[in-house]
Structures are given as structure tokens and as C-alpha cells.
Amino acid sequence: MPIPSRFEQLALPHQEAAFSLAFWLLNSRADAEDVVQEAFLRAFRAFDGFRGEDIRPWLFAIVRNAAYRTLNNRQRTANVISLDAAFHRREGDTGTPLDVAAEGPSVEDALIRKAERDLVRLALAELPTAFREVVVLREIEGLSYREISEITGTAVGTVMSRLSRGRLLLRRALARKTGKDCSHAL
């Protein structure tokens, strides 16, 4: 077993986050896998130029750039919706949704939770990319506005307004999907 390089020590711990980010930008697991492979190779080659303390924003920016290149190649830069993203069954899940209920309190509860989760996934997948990326970086990766602005190459104020707009759009989409009253929605 070869000794891992400094790059591997710093970057490999972020592979799950990198894959998740690429997935949410591309709405496709297959494309996300290609993008993560490409991004890690690019990051490895550019590692001599890395001078920061925290590798995460730097690495994520490379992942993001690779994802956008793929998006551009696909000729559909925004609003990529794929049912793969919305209703993809996680590897851990097996068989029919009914199996999930085996340990749960009731079949009905488990079904409702799964349905709600799928709705959130679909709503997020339908969000325009510019909003989706800040929402994912904030909600799923828990990054600060400053870190997000570094990754997306935008001003902190832009991150703030996109995040605000993205959440409002999501809220409205979820209200519509669940059929809740949204009379006071924006």
C-alpha cells in the first residue's frame, strides 16, 4: 500500500461532500461520478498552486467548475430536472418501500416520510442551478456565506440574496406540492 500523498490526505476526506455537490449541480449520479473523478485529478495537478489553509473551498470550486463544464456540454445550463434525482432509491434501500416499515412505527408513517422526502428532493432538483448550488452548500454542507462566495466566485451579498430567493422558491414549491395553503406565500 503506497503512502498517501499530502494531497490525498487533505482532499480525500472531502470526497463524499464533493460527490454530493456534483450530484446536486448535475442531478445525475453518473455525471457526478465523472465530474468528481475529473475534478480530483485537476485538483491534484493544480495542488502546487494551493496556498490556503482550508482545502475545502478550493476543492469545491474545482468540482463546481467541472460540473458547470459538463452542464454546458449538455447544452442545458439551468433547470435540469431528472426523475433520477428526485426518485432515485438510495443504495441502502432495498426492495419495496413497504420493507422500510419493518422497523418503523407504522407502514403509513414510513410512507409519508418517504413521500415528503421525495417531494423535497424534487423541489430542490427543480430549483434553477444558481439558487440550487447556494442552497446545497448552505443546508447540506453547512458552509458560511463567505466560504460559499469563495466557491461560487460571487460577492457575499449575492450569496445572501440567492439563498434568500432560493429558500422562498423552495418554500413555495413545497407548499404547492403538498397542497398546503400558500395564500400568504410570496
Added chain:
Amino acid sequence: MPCDRHAHLLSAYLDRELPDDEHEALARHIADCPDCATLVSDLRQTSSAVAGLGREPMPEGLSQRLRQSLEQASDASAPSPSQRPVPALSAAIVPRHWTASALMRQAAVLVFACLLSALATWWFVTGSARDTLLARDLLSAHLRSLQQESPIQVASSDAHTVKPWFAGKVDFSPEVRDLAAQGYPLLGGRLDTIAGRRVGALVYKRRLHLINVFAWASDAPDTPPTLTMRNGYNLLSWIRGGVVYTAVSDLDGDELKQLSQML
């Protein structure tokens, strides 16, 4: 929609990304405003619903594939000991490579040293000559302005008319003040050319003496005023805020210094 003014801030409020004073002010507002309070709680729910999705899990085997491709890449860029060429070959190759790069480095140092000495010589020879040339140019410009019908292109005693007039005409913004109260009324401004370069000129008056204050941009640090005399005229130069100023007049040197202090 309720509270237009706050809606876009509520999201940053939830993330605690607002400055402390804004955060507290908004917190007080939310306590009093049921609409904003509802929106905040909706946003919080939305936020935790997305956070609850968690990361998309990696496909099986991707981690292994990543490691492999990185190993291959690092093998390609820096051969591991087992893959290095046999000793005899490496002895033949490595020193030659080393010698070539060392020679290049030495050559670069030599070229650099030559350049540096040439530059220093040029600086030494032309430095003093350049200053006198500049002074002569400034004086000529001053005399030229006296011969013309009017020494100014924009006639105004209002600093707020003269200063904006320079915008877009020169690549810097000179200090413009009307000093009529101090006995140095501002007549106006003009563009001039000194040493082939476009400069701004502010024209002041002191009794019957006309004063041209030439100004141009410079990277040099601030320096206090220094007075020189040429053909009976006084030239006072100083640098402030990245702008070189030179006041030229037949006015007494001390009075010229007073002007420079007030500008």
C-alpha cells in the same frame, strides 16, 4: 406581501449572517410582526427539510476508483522508487539535466545583473537632467498660460465645478479648493501638456500674481513641498495621495508654501 423591507433579510437572519446590530433590530421587529414571524418559521422548516436530505451517498467503489486514479497520476508525475530507471541510466540522465538547468540559472543571473547595472547607470546619468527638463517644461507651460488670452478653460471659483470638470480628462482627481477667503481666489482649471503627458492645471490668483498648480498622477509616496527657483520664478513641488503637484508663480516662495498647505 408583508414587510417588503425585511423579507430578503430573514434568510440571512436565520443563518446568523447579519451584523449583530442588524440581527437584534430584526429580532425585535419579528417579535412584533406576525407576518414576518410566520415567514421565518416557514423558512426554518424549508431549511431543515433540505438539510434533512443529507449528502447524496457515493456510488459503491467510487472511493476506490478515485484513489487508483490519483495513484496513477502521482506515478506519472513523480516516479516511485520501483519505477525509476536503472541506476546506470539515471546517472547518465540526471546530472546532464541538472547541469543544463544550473547553467540556465547562472545565465539568467548574469543577464539580470547586466540589466540592473545598465538601469542604475541610466538612472544616475539622466536623473538630475530629467528634473531640470521637467522644471523647464513646467515653467514654459506657466509662461504660455500667461501669454494666452485666458489661462483657464473652465472658469469658476467653485471647487465643485472645477473638480468634476477634470473627470474623464485626466487619470486622477486633483485637490481643488477655493481659497478666496485666504486671499488665493480660484480662477478655474485647464488641461496642459508637460513632458508629453496630459496634466491638470489649477489657476489661482494672489493679488496680481497668477499661480498655476500643475497636477498629475504618480505612484511615488507622499513628500513635503520643496522649493526651487528658475529664471526668477518659484516652483514648489509636493506629492500627496498619489498626485504630484507643482505650483509655479512669480509669487514669493513663502506665500506659495502657504497655498500648498491650504490645498
